[in-house]
Each structure stands twice: as structure tokens, then as C-alpha cells.
Amino acid sequence: MTRVQLLDVTKRYGSTVAVDNFRADIADGEFVTLLGPSGCGKTTTLRMVAGLVDLTSGQIRFDGQVINNVPPHKRNVGLAFQSHALFPHLSVARNIAFGLEVKGTPKEEIQHRVREMLDMIELSQHADRMPSQLSGGQQQRVALARMLATDPRVLLFDEPLSALDRNLRDTLKYSILELQRRTGKTAIYVTHDQSEAFAISDRIFVMNEGRIEQAGTQLDIYLHPRTEFVAGFVGDNNAIPGEVVGRVAGASGEPALVDVRAGGMRLRGLDPGNVRVGDKVLAFVRPENIEVIMDSGPADVPNLVRGRIDQIVFEGPTVRLVVDVEGIPIKATAGGLGRLTLLAQERRYVVLRLQEVTVVRDDPALAA
Amino acid sequence: MATLAAPAETASGRNPGFSLKWLGNVLAHGYVWVWLAIFALPFLATLAYSLRTPDGVWTISAYQYVFGSFKENLLLSLETTILTIIINLVIAVPAAYAIVRHPLPGKSFMLSALNLSLYTPAAVMGLSLVIAYAFLFRIPQTMTGLIAAYVVGTFPLMLVPVIVALRDLPMVFEEAARTLGATRMQTFWRVEIPLLGPGISAGILLTFVIIFNEILVTPFIAGPSTTTAALRVYNLTRTAGFQPSTAALATTMQLVSFVVVLIFFRFFGSRYLKGTYLI
Numbered sequence: 001m002t003r004v005q006l007l008d009v010t011k012r013y014g015s016t017v018a019v020d021n022f023r024a025d026i027a028d029g030e031f032v033t034l035l036g037p038s039g040c041g042k043t044t045t046l047r048m049v050a051g052l053v054d055l056t057s058g059q060i061r062f063d064g065q066v067i068n069n070v071p072p073h074k075r076n077v078g079l080a081f082q083s084h085a086l087f088p089h090l091s092v093a094r095n096i097a098f099g100l101e102v103k104g105t106p107k108e109e110i111q112h113r114v115r116e117m118l119d120m121i122e123l124s125q126h127a128d129r130m131p132s133q134l135s136g137g138q139q140q141r142v143a144l145a146r147m148l149a150t151d152p153r154v155l156l157f158d159e160p161l162s163a164l165d166r167n168l169r170d171t172l173k174y175s176i177l178e179l180q181r182r183t184g185k186t187a188i189y190v191t192h193d194q195s196e197a198f199a200i201s202d203r204i205f206v207m208n209e210g211r212i213e214q215a216g217t218q219l220d221i222y223l224h225p226r227t228e229f230v231a232g233f234v235g236d237n238n239a240i241p242g243e244v245v246g247r248v249a250g251a252s253g254e255p256a257l258v259d260v261r262a263g264g265m266r267l268r269g270l271d272p273g274n275v276r277v278g279d280k281v282l283a284f285v286r287p288e289n290i291e292v293i294m295d296s297g298p299a300d301v302p303n304l305v306r307g308r309i310d311q312i313v314f315e316g317p318t319v320r321l322v323v324d325v326e327g328i329p330i331k332a333t334a335g336g337l338g339r340l341t342l343l344a345q346e347r348r349y350v351v352l353r354l355q356e357v358t359v360v361r362d363d364p365a366l367a368a
Numbered sequence: 369m370a371t372l373a374a375p376a377e378t379a380s381g382r383n384p385g386f387s388l389k390w391l392g393n394v395l396a397h398g399y400v401w402v403w404l405a406i407f408a409l410p411f412l413a414t415l416a417y418s419l420r421t422p423d424g425v426w427t428i429s430a431y432q433y434v435f436g437s438f439k440e441n442l443l444l445s446l447e448t449t450i451l452t453i454i455i456n457l458v459i460a461v462p463a464a465y466a467i468v469r470h471p472l473p474g475k476s477f478m479l480s481a482l483n484l485s486l487y488t489p490a491a492v493m494g495l496s497l498v499i500a501y502a503f504l505f506r507i508p509q510t511m512t513g514l515i516a517a518y519v520v521g522t523f524p525l526m527l528v529p530v531i532v533a534l535r536d537l538p539m540v541f542e543e544a545a546r547t548l549g550a551t552r553m554q555t556f557w558r559v560e561i562p563l564l565g566p567g568i569s570a571g572i573l574l575t576f577v578i579i580f581n582e583i584l585v586t587p588f589i590a591g592p593s594t595t596t597a598a599l600r601v602y603n604l605t606r607t608a609g610f611q612p613s614t615a616a617l618a619t620t621m622q623l624v625s626f627v628v629v630l631i632f633f634r635f636f637g638s639r640y641l642k643g644t645y646l647i
Binding site for chain 1: 538540541543544545546547548549550551554558559562563
């Protein structure tokens with residue numbers, strides 16, 4: 001089992017930087033996801049680990065050994081593609097056997113292994129079918145079996161579920177996780193789908209424009225986003241621009257807070273640790289953490305703001321509101337039984353109680 | 369739901385199955401069949417001629433010459449065609465890889481230049497080859513010269529279908545094979561060649577059909593010991609007139625071509641012939 005390290009891995013195409021000093025230390029058996037929008041460099045990074053793309057600079061190490069110059073067929077990795085890439089001229093069984101055949105494995109062993117794999121993906125009766133005769137989900141399962149047949153030391157996944165429909169995606173992602181757990185292999189998974197990443201990863205690297213924006217667990221990234229991009233990309237979020245006006249030391253055991261003035265609003269959120277009084281910041285609050293109070297009373301307490309309901313949408317389990325607070329449209333969602341009382345309250349003035357406010361430095365250099 | 373079908377019964381009480389649309393279909397099909405028949409007439413005439421003696425007796429005795437004195441010519445035609453196909457393959461497949469997979473400066477110029485032989489008048493080609501073979505290479509009227517000329521003339525027809533097939537071959541198969549542990553050579557033989565098969569077959573088909581029946585450049589550069597079947601038919605017609613035996617040889621050649629083409633379309637369809645001047 002393998003520990004994978006990426007040390008300042010960089011890829012440049014001419015003057016474009018596709019991957020910028022990617023640094024990661026992935027433990028043996030860990031399931032890591034690279035999450036980000038199209039073009040953020042996640043696939044390029046994965047392909048460098050696979051050996052399909054050369055590094056411009058940096059190092060990739062498997063178990064401490066530098067493998068930059070090892071060709072892909074010698075790296076003993078498994079790669080699952082978005083388009084399953086099953087060889088169209090070979091049957092399911094021959095596809096799965098491919099990696100073993102090219103290594104010169106004895107016939108009996110190949111047969112045994114193929115049968116094992118087919119049982120694992122529950123497609124034993126389809127051994128002699130051609131890939132074109134299978135459904136999308138079945139094809140992807142065969143692709144997984146083909147990848148695992150050679151017992152690779154690292155599993156790499158390049159958005160393997162993007163081409164499948166929602167239901168299939170939901171079931172297959174857990175199959176992938178289960179396979180990884182069962183085999184105990186280190187896995188690197190690339191996706192742009194945040195719910196997929198959250199469902200199966202031990203750790204997530206959020207990427208944007210070739211750089212790692214933040215790396216951490218699902219909780220870290222969701223509750224404590226450290227950059228504007230992460231706060232906005234992962235889950236829904238409201239961004240309120242303002243200025244730091246003060247600091248509040250945390251009570252014992254409690255984190256430090258900062259006070260932010262945003263127009264007429266007074267907000268208080270977690271101290272990110274890298275702002276001073278007077279700095280421009282963005283205060284983020286997630287729609288599900290906003291409580292709507294049917295009251296137009298005074299709002300002079302931190303994190304209580306007044307606004308007018310502009311829009312109400314009944315989504316089923318939730319009611320989604322857009323509240324105009326000093327010209328900023330704040331999205332709020334209300335769940336639970338009380339949500340129905342919010343319906344038909346357009347143009348009503350309300351007070352919003354904001355909770356779990358996070359503060360991120362507003363760096364104009366990073367603005368898109 | 370309202371239908372647009374022909375009325376069940378018109379005012380004049382005509383057959384309910386008859387309609388303008390049906391008539392249009394019949395005429396369209398009929399048009400194609402008529403021309404098909406017209407094009408097939410020369411072959412049918414030759415076939416009929418080969419089965420009849422000058423006295424009007426129906427017999428296949430003319431075909432004995434096919435296995436007799438024409439045998440050598442047919443074998444030579446087959447030999448040169450097959451060798452041409454092999455040489456074309458050996459040159460075209462790596463060339464296609466170079467063009468498709470490795471960025472080359474001046475690619476469009478190169479492709480135009482490689483296709484040049486298709487647009488060279490046969491007489492020009494014939495004359496220049498005679499001169500080159502006689503005085504430059506010193507290989508007048510040899511099989512080598514024949515094959516060399518055939519390769520130059522049909523190389524683009526092998527190259528283009530292979531380029532088309534290679535371009536349509538997603539890189540992902542190669543990548544999958546390599547990450548599964550296959551070396552470059554293993555990937556080439558186990559994955560790429562089988563998937564390029566249809567494209568390569570298109571090139572083989574085109575080369576075969578054209579070279580087996582080649583009669584434009586061959587008269588210039590062939591000699592008494594290198595007379596292909598097509599050339600033999602041509603010579604016989606000029607010297608001996610219309611003989612059933614000549615017709616038999618011509619019919620045999622046509623049948624060979626028919627069979628090869630039918631086999632190709634049966635297995636591979638017409639997809640890879642796009643981009644050549646035949647489709």
C-alpha cells in the first residue's frame with residue numbers, strides 16, 4: 001500500500017500555468033478528492049500522478065521514491081476514466097483480463113482473477129458480452145473491475161461518474177468507496193460535484209485556477225472556508241462585503257471573533273487570523289444558518305439585520321427566501337415544520353438572525 | 369389523431385393503396401435501377417460474349433485459357449497488387465501516426481503534396497516513369513518498376529483512410545492500455561491496430577481495386593515479361609480483336625474485383641472511405 005506525495009508539482013503549457021505548486025501528502029489507504037470547477041487543474045494533476053502528463057517541475061513520490069520519470073505502464077496505478085474507455089473490440093472478460101495478459105500472467109490465473117472480478121461487480125453472466133451491449137452503469141463497473149484486476153497500488157479516478165445519471169451516480173459512488181475501503185488502497189478522486197466529494201472522501205483539496213484553495217475534511221471546508229472561492233463554491237453561501245472594526249477575544253475554549261461593519265449591518269464572525277482592523281473582508285453566512293424572525297423590531301445586536309422579503313419559493317422540504325438587506329439579496333432557507341408560515345409573506349419586513357458567520361479577507365488580487 | 373395518409377377512397381374509386389408518395393418512391397428507385405442496369409451492361413455483354421463461341425454455341429470453353437496461358441498474367445497482377453498493398457501499409461501507418469499524433473509544421477502543404485499523385489495525369493506519370501526507369505534507375509520493364517509506380521500512385525489512397533481512422537481513435541484507449549501496464553508496442557498491436565482495422569481495410573480495398581485493374585500507367589512501363597492481366601486484355605484486343613477468350617479473362621478480372629469489394633462492404637461498411645475520392 002502506498003503513500004503518495006506531490007511536492008510543488010507544477011505544469012505549464014507555454015505561458016499558462018495549469019497546476020501551480022501542488023503540495024499534498026496522501027497517507028497510505030487515504031481517499032482524497034480534488035474538487036473544483038472545470039479548468040482548475042485537477043485532472044492535469046491526476047494525469048501527472050498517472051504518468052500521462054510530464055511535470056514541468058516538482059516531484060511525485062510513491063512510498064518515498066521519486067517516480068517522475070517512470071513511464072505509466074511501470075507505475076502500477078489504476079485509472080478510471082470519465083468515458084469508461086472499455087476496449088470496444090474486446091469482450092467484458094477480455095477487457096478485465098487485459099492488464100494481466102500484457103504482463104504475461106498464466107492463463108489459469110487470469111481466468112480465476114477475471115471470475116473473481118466479475119463476481120465482485122456482479123456481472124458474471126455478462127462475461128462474453130461486448131461493451132456496447134452494456135448499460136452506462138454496467139460499463140463503468142466493468143471499467144472498475146478492469147482497473148482493480150491488476151492489483152494497482154494507487155487508484156486514480158477521473159470524474160468516473162459524470163457521464164451517468166443522478167441515481168446511478170449516487171449508488172455507484174458508494175460502490176467505489178466500498179471497493180476502496182475493502183482493498184485498502186490509496187485513492188485520488190477528481191470531481192466537480194461537491195456532494196460526490198463530500199460523500200466519499202477522507203480529505204478534500206479544493207482547487208481553483210491551478211492552485212489549492214483549501215485542503216481539509218468536509219467539516220473544515222464547509223464550516224471554516226478560508227478563501228472567498230471556497231466559501232462560494234462549496235455549498236450555497238451569502239457574501240457580504242464589509243470592514244473589520246474590532247476584535248473580540250474568545251471566552252475560554254471559544255474561538256476568537258471579529259466585528260465587521262457592512263453598511264448599516266453589524267456582523268460578528270470567526271476570526272480568520274489574518275485580518276487587522278480596517279481590512280476589507282467578506283462575511284459569509286449560509287442560507288440554512290439564517291433564522292427569519294417575523295418582527296420588524298430594532299436590530300442593533302450583532303448578527304441581527306433587517307430586510308424585506310423579495311421572493312419566496314416553496315421547494316418541498318425547504319422554503320427558500322431572498323431578503324433584501326440594504327440592497328444586498330440575502331438567500332435564506334427555512335426547513336422544518338415552521339417553514340410553512342413563511343409562505344405568502346412577500347414584501348414583509350423581517351429580522352434575520354445570522355449564525356455561523358465566517359469571515360474571509362477580501363483580497364482584490366484574487367478577484368476573478 | 370388526424371392522419372395524412374391517402375384517403376381510403378377517392379371520388380374516382382381508385383385503389384386505396386395507390387398514392388402520389390408511393391409513385392414517387394417507385395420512380396426514385398426505378399431511376400437508380402435503370403442506371404445500374406446501364407452501367408452493368410458492358411460487364412454483362414462481356415460475360416455473354418465469353419460464354420459463346422463465334423458460331424453461337426453456349427459454352428465455357430473460353431475459360432480454359434484463364435487457367436492456361438492467362439494464368440501467368442493473373443498471377444502477376446495478384447502478386448504486384450499484394451506487394452503494393454503491403455508496401456503501402458508499411459509506409460502509410462507510421463506516416464499517419466506522424467501526421468496525426470505529432471504536430472508538424474507545414475502539415476497542410478505536406479498533405480497536399482502527398483496527394484499529388486492522384487492528380488497527375490496518367491500519361492504524364494507514364495512517360496516520366498519510363499524515362500526515370502530507363503535512364504535514371506536502370507530498371508526498365510521490371511516488376512520492381514511496376515510496383516514502385518503502383519505504390520506512388522496509390523499511396524494517398526492508403527494514407528487517407530488510415531489518417532481518418534487514427535483521428536477518430538480517441539487517445540483514451542491508448543491511455544487506458546498504458547495505465548493497465550501495456551508497453552507502447554503492446555498498446556499498438558493489441559489496441560490500436562485492431563481499432564484501426566476498418567480504416568486500414570479501406571486503404572487495402574482501394575489499393576486492390578485500382579492496382580489490380582490498372583491500365584493507364586502500366587502500358588508505359590511494363591514489358592513482355594511483366595504483362596499484367598489488364599495489360600494482356602488490352603494487347604489482345606488490339607491484336608486479335610474480340611475473342612471469347614479475351615472476354616473470359618476480362619470477366620474473371622471483374623469477378624475478382626467484385627468479390628473483394630463485396631467482402632469489404634460486408635465486414636466494414638463504408639465509413640472509412642470518406643475523404644478519398646471514391647466516397
